[in-house]
Amino acid sequence: MKKIKLSIEGMHCSSCAGNVEKSIGKIPGVGNVSVSLMTKKGFVDADEKVSEEELRKAVARAGYRVTKIE
């Protein structure tokens, strides 16, 4: 398991944060996801095999953009 911190752009309401959580949660190998509208950050617990690309795509699928992955 690794802990990933995402900076996400474009979220402006709480259903946005919920959408991102749902979308990321669908990636196989992702455990706990917590996205905050307040800090515009998402914290993801994921398997080693989950790639940055998959995370970016999941966020884009919900309609938002990842600006930074740590």
Added chain:
Amino acid sequence: MDEDFEIINWRNKLIGAWIFTIPIAIIMFSERLFRMSIFPEEFMTPAILILGFPVIFIFGWQTIRGGARGFYTFYFNMDSLIALGTVIAYISGILSFYNFVDDYSGIGSMIMSIFITGKYIETKARGKATQEIRKLLEFGAKKALIIKGKDEIEIEIKDLKIGDIMIVKPGEKIPTDGIVIKGGSAVDESMITGESLAIEKTVKSPVIGATINQDGILYVKATKIGNDTFLSHIIQLVEETQSTKVPIQRLADKITNIFVPAILIISLLSFFGWWFFTKDINKSIEIFIAVLVIACPCSLGLAVPIALTVGSGMGAKRGILIRKGEAIQTMKEIKIIAFDKTGTITKGKPEVTDIYSKVKQDYLLEIAGSLEKLSEHQIAKAIIKRAGLKKYKEVKNFKILRGRGVEGNIGKKKIVIGNTFLIKEKQISLRGFEEKINLFESEGKTTMIIAENGKTLGIIAVADVIKDEAKKVINYLNWIGYKTAMITGDNERTAKVIAKHSGIEEVVANVLPEDKVKKIKELQNRGMVAFVGDGINDAPALKQANVSIAMGTGTDIAIEAGDIVLVSGSLVGVAQAIILSKATFRKIKQNLFWAFAYNVIAIPLAVAGLLHPIIAEIAMALSSITVVTNANLLRKVK
């Protein structure tokens, strides 16, 4: 900054939208209220459509686009509702040319403008909620003055490397974490620890980046840079906390996630229901729009996170790091607060408490200090500190007698310092001192006896003293209804003395480190337990407690150990953390109540056709503003 950009963005849209919406409002209301037409009737709808176009499709474009996305990705959000409501309203204007329906396009523009206004206010208030953490980010120094060869040069903070020697002048910020290698000064660490008193720093003292040097010049060797510094750790921690969930939030989150699709369905049902029963297409459209725009997932979804953000930010400012949202909720169930003794209730370092001497006290301290200087023992350090000698006497034949004391020669005099056991072993008489020794020991103090040439000169009592603020804090906690307990490995007598002086109600003494968990479990049979410890030796006990509060001691804090971490070692933080948690949780409950109540009342009213779409939109904007503003009111708590 990102947040500021967002605020400016909404503000620009707000100005643009209202420039076009105000004329629309004048046209509409002059006609409705005064039966006075500025234009001939047939020009009215085209005028409103032309004026309304930029409002909805230019200034509201982001909302329309974001909302429309929801309809093909099925990730609906707030925008989907507003987009649908305003676009339908606009289309009704076009259709009204053919006399199908009434013209609601003006209302659509107004809804968009009010929505944008609400968002602007909400974004601003959200920015305010995160102000503490943003201030933390700005705390860091921008530049550093370092020694390079023989020169002093100023460099950008990002170019600083580990091992660089930084020069910190009075009044300046210490650029990064490091160790003092030359100089001495008082440093104001309040922005990090919440501790208002300046801390004395001398050679070898660790210093924290972003704290302010007050009066002397410090030469500091950088030990940590960039993301590894203490300040960065605190910022990361607070950010993480603000993304954690409070258990009470679960229901609100579940509702938020299905909220938009549910409202879409409810609004469609209302539309068809009204149409079916009344055959009034205009009323049906009005209700359809009203239901779409009144529903507010934002107030629901923001209720908890915003209060948590304000609460954790306020804590961070005072050196209280709340690591888990859950702790805030559990805190209100806590009945017993258990403290570790050493380093938590007490200072953790022995200090000289009493000196009883048959010779001059200065002389006693001089010989004691000179001998103990050669020892590394904790008690020796306390004596050296108390003696505060500038010059030490030369000691010959120095010997450490393990577990008993030390001996050595100063000039022609043979000095022995040790416990009663050692003194008796050396067959030195304690006559005239027994009473004092018994008294000190009954107070839980360790007594060191100083003898010269086989004759006792005096005694020095050493004890791990109670922190200055302990009594006040513990009495307060008792007063507001908590049961306080202390868990310690000390013997019953010493522990009881400490408990008596600090106001602790219950003592659990003679506890081996590995049994602390068991003792906490026992306490838990009587109610939820919060445990306060140092986080290094107490990690398992902290884990067992319902809420764990780990005390820091300056630079190295065991951040992982506690649900709540106190940066400074002051017990005042314990009381503050409890007050803050409770206040934050109260806000969370209030916010959830308002958000639920609002939606539960407003949606049926809209479905029943009792709310005009514009009133509905104003109510929606107000509901999320209320929640955000209410959270910011948490700052009133001291």
